[in-house]
Amino acid sequence: MLTFGLIGCGSIGGFLARLLTREDDELAGRARLAAVAGRDPVRAGTLAAAVGRPATDVAGLLARRDVDAVLVCTPSGTHAGLAEAALRAGKHVLVEKPVDVSPRAADRLIAVARETGRTLGVMSQHRFDPAARLARTAIESGRLGRVTSVMTELAWWRGPSYYASGGWRGTPALDGGGALMNQAIHAVDLVQWLAGPVVEVAAHTARLAHPGIEVEDVATASLHFANGALGTLLATTAAYPGRTARTAVNGDRGSVVIDDDELAYLHLAQDGEDAPAYGAYGAADQSAEHAAELARDRTRDAAGLLYQPHRDQLLDFCDAVREGRPPLVDGAAGRQAVAVVAAVYASAETGRPQRVDTGAPADGRQEERLP
Structure with missing residues (x-):
C-alpha cells in the first residue's frame, strides 16, 4: 500500500x-x-x-x-x-x-x-490510453515500417473565464507558456513516446483571441525527429468552440491515427501486401479488428475526466x-517534453530553427552542445 x-x-x-x-x-x-x-x-x-x-x-x-x-x-x-x-x-x-x-x-x-x-x-x-499503447506496440515492433511523418493537432477553446479562474493562468512565471506548455504538453509527450525524441524545431507563436493573457494562444511548429521523421504541431486554445486532439504517425508500411484519445485509424501492412500506386485514401482501416485491445473503463468523474x-x-x-x-513517465520523460516546448518558444522568439536542449547525461557530465 x-x-x-x-x-x-x-x-x-x-x-x-x-x-x-x-x-x-x-x-x-x-x-x-x-x-x-x-x-x-x-x-x-x-x-x-x-x-x-x-x-x-x-x-x-x-x-x-x-x-x-x-x-x-x-x-x-x-x-x-x-x-x-x-x-x-x-x-x-x-x-x-x-x-x-x-x-x-x-x-x-x-x-x-x-x-x-x-x-x-x-x-x-495519455500514455496509458489503450489506443496509445496499441500504437506504441505497433511502432516498436516495426509494423509501421520506417516512421516518416507525424502530425499532432490540439485545437481547443478556452474562454476568458478559464484564464480568470486562477491568477497564475496565462502567466509566463507560473503557467510557463500558453496553449503549448499547459494544454498540448500531453501531445508533445505522446508523439515523442511514439516516434522518438524531437531534436530540432522551427516555430511561430501568437496571441490572437485572448488579449488579456501574457502567453500564446496559438503555436505551430515543424518538428525534426532523431530518427529522421518530420512532423507538424498545432496547439491552440483559440479554436472556437473547441475540437478534439488528434495525432497521426505514418510509416512506409502502416499508419495510425488517435483522435480524442481513441483509435481512429490503423493499417499495418501484411507480408506481400502492396497498396495501389496512388494509395488507399483512408480505406483499409483495421482498427475494428483490435476492439478487444481497446476496451477500457469509461467511468468519468464529475469533472468529465475518465x-x-x-x-x-x-x-x-x-x-x-x-x-x-x-x-x-519519469523525470527525464517530463523534462524531454518541456525541452521541446522551450525550443518552440525560443524558435518563435528568434525566428530561427532551434535545437532541443537534451541536457546532461545521467552521469552528470556535460554533453557537447550541437551548434
Whole structure:
C-alpha cells in the first residue's frame, strides 16, 4: 500500500483526490489518500471535507509519517520547488504535468531525486490510453515500417473565464507558456513516446483571441525527429468552440491515427501486401479488428475526466516504487517534453530553427552542445 499526500486543491487535485478515495477495485489495497494541503486553506478544507480526509499545510503534510508519496498539483511554475521539498522529506513524488516550466528546473529536480534515492514521476496519463499503447506496440515492433511523418493537432477553446479562474493562468512565471506548455504538453509527450525524441524545431507563436493573457494562444511548429521523421504541431486554445486532439504517425508500411484519445485509424501492412500506386485514401482501416485491445473503463468523474488513464498511471507509479524501477513517465520523460516546448518558444522568439536542449547525461557530465 502506497499512501499519498496531495498538494494543490484545484481542478486536477480535486479529481485525483476523488479518484484515490472512491471505491475502486483496482486501486484498493494499492494506493490511498492520507491528507490534502493547499495554498488556500478554505479550498483545502472544502476538498478535505468532500473526500473525508484531513486538511493541513504543506509543512504539516510533509511531516506526516503515514505519507509515503506526494502528488504535486499546484501551478506549473511551483512544481519543482514543492517536489524538491517532498523528496528531501523522504517522500516519493508524482508531479502533475508539466514537470516545471523550464528544462533547468527539471534538471534540478531530477538531480534531487537521484540524490535522495526517491522515485520521481510526471503525470502524463495519455500514455496509458489503450489506443496509445496499441500504437506504441505497433511502432516498436516495426509494423509501421520506417516512421516518416507525424502530425499532432490540439485545437481547443478556452474562454476568458478559464484564464480568470486562477491568477497564475496565462502567466509566463507560473503557467510557463500558453496553449503549448499547459494544454498540448500531453501531445508533445505522446508523439515523442511514439516516434522518438524531437531534436530540432522551427516555430511561430501568437496571441490572437485572448488579449488579456501574457502567453500564446496559438503555436505551430515543424518538428525534426532523431530518427529522421518530420512532423507538424498545432496547439491552440483559440479554436472556437473547441475540437478534439488528434495525432497521426505514418510509416512506409502502416499508419495510425488517435483522435480524442481513441483509435481512429490503423493499417499495418501484411507480408506481400502492396497498396495501389496512388494509395488507399483512408480505406483499409483495421482498427475494428483490435476492439478487444481497446476496451477500457469509461467511468468519468464529475469533472468529465475518465478515471482509467490516471488510475493506470497511479498503479504504474506504485509498482515502480515497490520494484525500485523508474515509472513509465519519469523525470527525464517530463523534462524531454518541456525541452521541446522551450525550443518552440525560443524558435518563435528568434525566428530561427532551434535545437532541443537534451541536457546532461545521467552521469552528470556535460554533453557537447550541437551548434
